[in-house]
Amino acid sequence: MTAPVSPDATPPQPQAWPAPAKLNLMLRIIGRRPDGYHELQTVFQFIDRCDWLWFSVRDDGQLRLQEPLPGVATEEDLTMRAALALQQATGCPLGVEIRCQKHLPMGGGLGGGSSDAATTLVALNHLWKTGLDEDALAALALPLGADVPVFIRGRAAWGEGVGERLTPVDLPEPWYLVLSPPCSVSTREVFSHPELTRDSSPATLADFIAGASPNDCFDVVRRTYPPVATALTWLDGWGGGRLTGTGACVFAVFENEKLAREAQAHCPTSMRSFVARGLNQSPLLARVHQCA
Ligand SMILES: C[C@](O)(CO)[C@H](O)COP(=O)(O)OP(=O)(O)OC[C@H]1O[C@@H](n2ccc(N)nc2=O)[C@H](O)[C@@H]1O
Numbered sequence: 001m002t003a004p005v006s007p008d009a010t011p012p013q014p015q016a017w018p019a020p021a022k023l024n025l026m027l028r029i030i031g032r033r034p035d036g037y038h039e040l041q042t043v044f045q046f047i048d049r050c051d052w053l054w055f056s057v058r059d060d061g062q063l064r065l066q067e068p069l070p071g072v073a074t075e076e077d078l079t080m081r082a083a084l085a086l087q088q089a090t091g092c093p094l095g096v097e098i099r100c101q102k103h104l105p106m107g108g109g110l111g112g113g114s115s116d117a118a119t120t121l122v123a124l125n126h127l128w129k130t131g132l133d134e135d136a137l138a139a140l141a142l143p144l145g146a147d148v149p150v151f152i153r154g155r156a157a158w159g160e161g162v163g164e165r166l167t168p169v170d171l172p173e174p175w176y177l178v179l180s181p182p183c184s185v186s187t188r189e190v191f192s193h194p195e196l197t198r199d200s201s202p203a204t205l206a207d208f209i210a211g212a213s214p215n216d217c218f219d220v221v222r223r224t225y226p227p228v229a230t231a232l233t234w235l236d237g238w239g240g241g242r243l244t245g246t247g248a249c250v251f252a253v254f255e256n257e258k259l260a261r262e263a264q265a266h267c268p269t270s271m272r273s274f275v276a277r278g279l280n281q282s283p284l285l286a287r288v289h290q291c292a
């Protein structure tokens with residue numbers, strides 16, 4: 001299934017590289033590893049809402065970031081960490097100046113930082129001609145964050161392990177109304193919450209397809225973050241809201257764009273929202289194919 005390109009997936013300039021958001025359409029936590037990371041089962045789908053990145057190769061090997069993000073030290077920015085990881089893994093003598101235009105809320109559960117990192121790895125592997133294949137890029141991606149590999153692979157997926165064991169899936173590509181409550185959720189805090197459900201019984205992709213779409217972070221996040229609770233209560237009037245990842249963003253599913261936009265028109269003005277199309281193939285893959 002291929003969705004038509006919507007305005008949000010259209011590059012602001014031809015040289016721009018997309019870093020799309022993901023939604024976790026379900027999320028079960030089935031255990032905890034000795035290193036503290038949680039064993040998950042999740043379904044990832046991309047949406048056509050993107051950050052946009054520009055890369056300008058430098059001959060002097062330096063890594064630079066234009067316009068650092070508020071509250072994120074340059075060396076901690078996931079684009080910088082991704083560029084350094086690729087440089088160190090390949091011994092590439094080239095550097096880069098990166099510009100990142102953020103559209104995805106930080107701490108929103110949309111995987112924005114992870115997607116920025118993946119786009120940096122994929123784009124620089126092309127621009128620096130470092131020649132890593134997809135598996136090698138995914139291996140470099142995982143230490144940057146559990147969500148980074150799915151953005152490298154670029155296909156909607158059933159995810160297991162910490163989210164790195166990925167099986168591509170072909171899902172319906174509905175429209176989503178995504179609400180972005182005015183708060184940022186720390187993934188680490190949610191995963192360390194004493195009341196988090198950590199012992200769900202393993203499910204199957206068939207369970208999800210049959211309609212089971214729980215998120216084991218839902219109760220803890222709704223209780224801990226009142227703006228998320230407000231957004232979920234509002235979505236109750238529109239068929240019910242779901243949490244992506246550890247939040248803060250919540251979403252509802254619609255058959256078509258018109259219905260999603262109708263619901264959005266009723267959304268309280270205090271709540272930021274956007275309408276997006278589900279995508280089984282990341283716009284990053286299309287961008288890579290353009291270069292081939
Ligand atoms: C919640 C999800 O977004 C679902 O897709 C991801 O599992 C989170 O992925 P992410 O933000 O890339 O996570 P990371 O940057 O690797 O980890 C942030 C923090 O979340 C916790 N963490 C993350 C993933 C995981 N499977 N178990 C965890 O316990 C760890 O305490 C870690 O310190």
Ligand SMILES: Nc1ncnc2c1ncn2[C@@H]1O[C@H](COP(=O)(O)OP(=O)(O)OP(=O)(O)O)[C@@H](O)[C@H]1O
Pocket residue numbers: 069071072076077078079100104105106107108109110111112113114116117147185187245246247248
């Ligand atoms: N390029 C970046 N964009 C966004 N956040 C970044 C970036 N680099 C580092 N970060 C840090 O990562 C944190 C998480 O950002 P992100 O937007 O990916 O959250 P998220 O959508 O909740 O992620 P996830 O769903 O993967 O948990 C931010 O609060 C910020 O401190």
